[in-house]
Amino acid sequence: MSDKRFTMGVLGLGEGRSILSAALNSPYWTVGNICDLNEDLCRERMEEFHLSRYTTQYEEMLADPSIDVIGIYTPDQLHAQHIKMALEAGKDVLCTKPLMVNLDDANALLECQKRTGRIVFVGQSSxxxxxxxxxxxxxxxxxxxxxxxxxxxxxxxxxxxxxxxxxxxxxxxxxxxxxxxxxxxxxxxxxxxxxxxxxxxxxxxxxxxxxxxxxxxxxxxxxxxxxxxxxxxxxxxxxxxxxxxxxxxxxxxxxxxxxxxxxxxxxxxxxxxxxxxxxxxxxxxxxxxxxxxxxETHHAGEYQNYIEQMARDMLAGRTPKPxxxxxxxxxxxxxxxxxxxxxxxxxxxxxxxxxxxxxx
Ligand SMILES: NC(=O)c1ccc[n+]([C@@H]2O[C@H](COP(=O)([O-])OP(=O)(O)OC[C@H]3O[C@@H](n4cnc5c(N)ncnc54)[C@H](O)[C@@H]3O)[C@@H](O)[C@H]2O)c1
Missing domain, CATH: 3.30.360.10 (Dihydrodipicolinate Reductase; domain 2)
Known part of the structure; x- marks a missing residue:
């Protein structure tokens, strides 16, 4: 039986390539699905990492009960919206930096996280x-x-x-x-x-x-x-x-x-x-x-380190930081x-x- 405890869906497959490598090489994680608006890129990543499926519809990935955590690697301006959608769908969230591009959505996200009780962990790779x-x-x-x-x-x-x-x-x-x-x-x-x-x-x-x-x-x-x-x-x-x-x-x-x-x-x-x-x-x-x-402009090793820290924290009932x-x-x-x-x-x-x- 696999000891991989958490299943990630990855949204945004540019730098998302690094989190795919990180998850697939980690003892804690597996990848449930990948999603990007660019279908050619979806196919490329599916082949590169020998995955069995992809979707261009974020909603489809969110509706999948086998996925625990959404990893968000879309453009900075879209993070707030994509985090909110994931929380509303009952998923925990890993979002790359910057969490948002200003504080406009800060209160809405705080409210949403409190109501849903899900985790939001920010991938500050440095x-x-x-x-x-x-x-x-x-x-x-x-x-x-x-x-x-x-x-x-x-x-x-x-x-x-x-x-x-x-x-x-x-x-x-x-x-x-x-x-x-x-x-x-x-x-x-x-x-x-x-x-x-x-x-x-x-x-x-x-x-x-x-x-x-x-x-x-x-x-x-x-x-x-x-x-x-x-x-x-x-x-x-x-x-x-x-x-x-x-x-x-x-x-x-x-x-x-x-x-x-x-x-x-x-x-x-x-x-x-x-x-x-x-x-x-x-x-x-x-x-x-x-x-x-x-x-050296990507960050696969740091990402593996942070998702493993995230997994250890979740298993221990601690809040992953930041x-x-x-x-x-x-x-x-x-x-x-x-x-x-x-x-x-x-x-x-x-x-x-x-x-x-x-x-x-
Ligand atoms: N060290 C780090 O932590 C680090 C390094 C590089 C990039 N990043 C972050 O990663 C994020 C992505 O950067 P990138 O360089 O990969 O950009 P990118 O433009 O190469 O990739 C973004 C991808 O998101 C997809 N996308 C856009 N809107 C979407 C939607 N609504 N649904 C699904 N897919 C959508 C695009 O098609 C594109 O493939 C940015 O927030 C960036 O700041 C972090």
Whole structure:
């Protein structure tokens, strides 16, 4: 008998390819059905992963009682609607980042989740690459002493992303699609961020595509309850220095007994703890686990790590994190960041939540 405990239906088969590989290689998961509006892509994925069926109708997948969890990998602007449909159909939800592209649907989703009692887990993949997991474990074991500050960035030349039609539709922004990785890492360590301040610029490469969303951004987050702070950066529409010099994703923690840095896509973890010296760990033997297709712009390994965490949490009766409330808090931080760029002033996260009538 199979020990696979959970059956996933996957919606959106572009990056959804990575979650298919993740689920099919996981001892906890199997795939019940796949769905995309693009029938050619459905057939391609069905053949690639030796699946027996597909559908182009989301409703058909939702009506299938054998499916426990819907994995949502559709364009950012559609997540809120697709999550709501899944919850109403009695399914638990795994949704890729960003949960939503603003807070407009936050209260409706909170109400829907409360009423249906289902799980909403957000696939913040950057928490789940090997160096980030090691860094978190050392932090939780107290090896850094008291945390003082966090430096997180996501910097990548992502002009290729503007080939996607939905990157030109309202709701797309570099912040919500890309920078959320760095924001989430900072908020993971500073869960009580109270105030943000920052600047953003739009360069000609973004403008040439008819967009006016900031592509180069720097922020300061303050956590008043602890006195800790974070710097958070991003740059998406200009040449990057390359991962040999500057990792795309980097998270540095500074504590009074140690410092650590986790980087991606070069899987590298550096740390220096008092009395233990400087160490650099690389995970070259894990490269093929994390990157299963061409190049390094997909995230199959991180996805397998997060769905296995999700499965373990569900089996233990724990809520997999980040959950809906945590993800909405992160989006409130991002709305505060947008307001700070507009006003040139620090913005309090609680003011954003109050103005939106959101109670977490
Ligand atoms: N590291 C990460 O976590 C990570 C990495 C890449 C992409 N993503 C996220 O994954 C999502 C998808 O990105 P992508 O790069 O695969 O985009 P994509 O455009 O390649 O794929 C989206 C797919 O959704 C399908 N689709 C659109 N509307 C649909 C509908 N109503 N019903 C069924 N299918 C529908 C499209 O046909 C398309 O195949 C985005 O939210 C993106 O932010 C996350």
């Amino acid at each position: 928490r789940y690459f090997e160096p980030a997991q090691r860094q978190r474990a050392d932090y939780e074991e107290g090896r850094l002493g008291n945390l003082i500050a966090v430096e997180a960035h996501y910097i990548t030349d992502a002009r290729w992303f503007l080939e996607r039609d939905w990157s030109h539709r309202p709701g797309f922004s570099w912040m919500y699609n890309f920078m959320i990785h760095a924001v989430d890492l900072a908020a993971w360590y500073l869960p009580d961020v109270s105030e943000v301040y920052g600047v953003g610029a739009v360069n000609d490469n973004t403008r040439a595509c008819g967009l006016s969303v900031p592509d180069t951004l720097r922020f300061l987050f303050k956590e008043e309850s602890t006195g800790r702070f974070a710097t958070v950066g991003g740059a998406y529409a200009s040449p990057a220095l390359g991962s040999g010099i500057e990792q795309s994703i980097s998270c540095t923690l500074r504590g009074d007994k140690g410092a650590s840095r986790a980087g991606y896509p070069k899987l590298k973890y550096e740390h220096h703890f008092d009395h233990n010296g400087h160490h650099v760990e690389t995970f070259d033997d894990r490269h093929s686990y994390y990157f299963r297709f061409e190049g 959950d809906l409330k945590e993800a909405i808090h992160t989006l409130a931080i991002m709305e505060a960041m947008e307001q700070s760029m507009e006003t040139g002033k620090p913005v309090r996260v609680e003011d954003v939540l109050r103005d939106r009538n959101i109670c977490l």
